[in-house]
Amino acid sequence: xxxxVDIAGKAFTNAAGERHDVLARVNFSLHAGEVGVFVGPxxxxxxxxxxxxxxxxxxxxxxxxxxxxxxxGMVFQEPRLLPWRSVEDNVRLAAPLADEAKLKALFVExxxxxxxxxxxxxxxxxxxxxxxLARAFAVDPDFLILDEPLASLxxxxxxxxxxxxxxxxxxxxxxxxxxTHDLDDAVRLGDRLFLLSPRPARIVREVRISTPRTARSKAxxxxxxxxxxxxxxxxx
Amino acid sequence: MPLRLLSFAVFLATWWIGSxxxxxxxxxxxxxxxxxxxxxxxxxxxxxxxxATLARVTLAFVLAMTLGSALGYLxxxxxxxxxxxxPWLILLLNLPALVVIVLAYIWAGLTEVAAIAAIAINKLxxxxxxxxxxxxxxxxxxxxxxxxxxxxxxxxxxxxxLPQLVPYIAAAARSGLSxxxxxxLVAELLGRPxxxxxxxxxxxxxxxxxxxxxxxxxxxAVVLLIETALVQPFELRLSRWRLRAx
Numbered sequence: 001x002x003x004x005v006d007i008a009g010k011a012f013t014n015a016a017g018e019r020h021d022v023l024a025r026v027n028f029s030l031h032a033g034e035v036g037v038f039v040g041p042x043x044x045x046x047x048x049x050x051x052x053x054x055x056x057x058x059x060x061x062x063x064x065x066x067x068x069x070x071x072x073g074m075v076f077q078e079p080r081l082l083p084w085r086s087v088e089d090n091v092r093l094a095a096p097l098a099d100e101a102k103l104k105a106l107f108v109e110x111x112x113x114x115x116x117x118x119x120x121x122x123x124x125x126x127x128x129x130x131x132x133l134a135r136a137f138a139v140d141p142d143f144l145i146l147d148e149p150l151a152s153l154x155x156x157x158x159x160x161x162x163x164x165x166x167x168x169x170x171x172x173x174x175x176x177x178x179x180t181h182d183l184d185d186a187v188r189l190g191d192r193l194f195l196l197s198p199r200p201a202r203i204v205r206e207v208r209i210s211t212p213r214t215a216r217s218k219a220x221x222x223x224x225x226x227x228x229x230x231x232x233x234x235x236x
Numbered sequence: 237m238p239l240r241l242l243s244f245a246v247f248l249a250t251w252w253i254g255s256x257x258x259x260x261x262x263x264x265x266x267x268x269x270x271x272x273x274x275x276x277x278x279x280x281x282x283x284x285x286x287x288a289t290l291a292r293v294t295l296a297f298v299l300a301m302t303l304g305s306a307l308g309y310l311x312x313x314x315x316x317x318x319x320x321x322x323p324w325l326i327l328l329l330n331l332p333a334l335v336v337i338v339l340a341y342i343w344a345g346l347t348e349v350a351a352i353a354a355i356a357i358n359k360l361x362x363x364x365x366x367x368x369x370x371x372x373x374x375x376x377x378x379x380x381x382x383x384x385x386x387x388x389x390x391x392x393x394x395x396x397x398l399p400q401l402v403p404y405i406a407a408a409a410r411s412g413l414s415x416x417x418x419x420x421l422v423a424e425l426l427g428r429p430x431x432x433x434x435x436x437x438x439x440x441x442x443x444x445x446x447x448x449x450x451x452x453x454x455x456x457a458v459v460l461l462i463e464t465a466l467v468q469p470f471e472l473r474l475s476r477w478r479l480r481a482x
Contacts, residue, residue, distance in 0.1 A: 080378060093395050
């Protein structure tokens with residue numbers, strides 16, 4: 001299973017009739033078991049790119065080929081839960097094939113067991129984000145898309161959820177794409193980091209992290225982050 | 237509940253005082269009306285007429301709601317349908333009920349079909365307008381979620397779209413029910429041999445005010461009963477996911 005992306009460009013016309021280029025050329029491929037991370041300034045077009053890759057936006061120049069039978073699990077920037085369905089029903093509706101044992105394991109892992117029958121309106125943002133994660137993993141995705149899943153959470157919670165995501169991705173043969181502006185997320189979760197330019201976005205640099213996710217130490221994180229922060233690199 | 241009883245008591249008191257001021261000939265006191273109501277109920281006429289009207293209301297209401305909701309949803313989602321349907325909608329919205337009823341009786345005869353169709357046509361455009369707004373207000377973010385997770389259309393409609401339309405359907409039903417109730421009497425007055433509207437027509441010709449009040453108040457009571465026993469619990473059930481306002 002492999003994702004080949006060759007986007008030549010994407011523009012949209014706003015209500016005032018002005019044309020804006022959101023994406024420039026973006027070209028990469030991703031294999032099963034790999035976690036690709038897009039890091040870029042906010043507003044650079046990352047979410048637009050994810051929507052194209054998920055097949056939600058077909059109005060662009062270029063080509064995206066992903067296996068047609070690939071199941072997609074997606075975590076949007078906002079949790080996007082159905083407010084009128086319970087936590088459990090939200091997950092079950094997206095993943096009708098998941099059995100009770102599997103759901104239970106997921107709910108336990110994400111510490112959602114106690115909230116199964118709650119409605120999304122009764123949850124904190126952190127909990128709602130975890131439900132969105134549970135929903136994405138419950139479909140047993142071949143292609144997992146995470147759009148800033150940890151944005152606007154406090155540090156401690158973000159760190160815990162980050163570990164949970166790492167555990168969930170490890171050992172599953174899934175192509176994962178993560179968008180973030182947080183370098184901690186990138187170095188903890190990614191195998192390949194793509195640094196993006198400001199709008200219109202293009203890949204300015206690709207960094208491969210060869211140390212396996214589970215074996216990375218604090219020293220590794222610091223080294224990679226220092227490498228990423230080298231002056232002049234991001235602007236190149 | 238005590239508040240409701242209190243407001244009912246205020247209503248009765250106002251009526252009684254009004255009848256004392258205006259005189260029995262113009263506004264009979266509650267006991268006089270109650271006596272007529274009891275007599276009508278004993279002879280079975282009250283229930284026959286109430287039943288006939290209720291049956292017409294039910295049929296016309298269901299017909300208009302089903303057709304109107306489907307058309308409104310289509311017009312809210314498909315631009316072409318909106319463009320094509322909009323002039324018709326404006327025409328129907330502004331056509332007086334009386335015109336529709338008279339034309340229906342002329343074209344289809346003084347029949348049950350003509351009466352129910354005329355009532356339904358009067359209610360239809362308001363249902364279309366309300367549901368069209370509902371379909372326009374659907375959250376595209378949730379649509380995207382359903383597409384990303386490859387939900388089959390039927391499941392997405394039932395669990396993603398329909399719950400968002402419920403408040404609009406409820407609003408259309410609520411305003412539609414009162415509209416149908418008003419129009420059904422006109423249709424019955426003009427061309428039906430039974431029903432509350434027919435009885436009110438007779439009472440008007442005989443200037444029989446107790447009978448007039450008997451039939452109007454009985455039907456108001458039925459409407460109130462349907463509202464509290466059916467419509468409100470249903471709305472409550474569908475909106476239980478909303479947090480209670482403090």
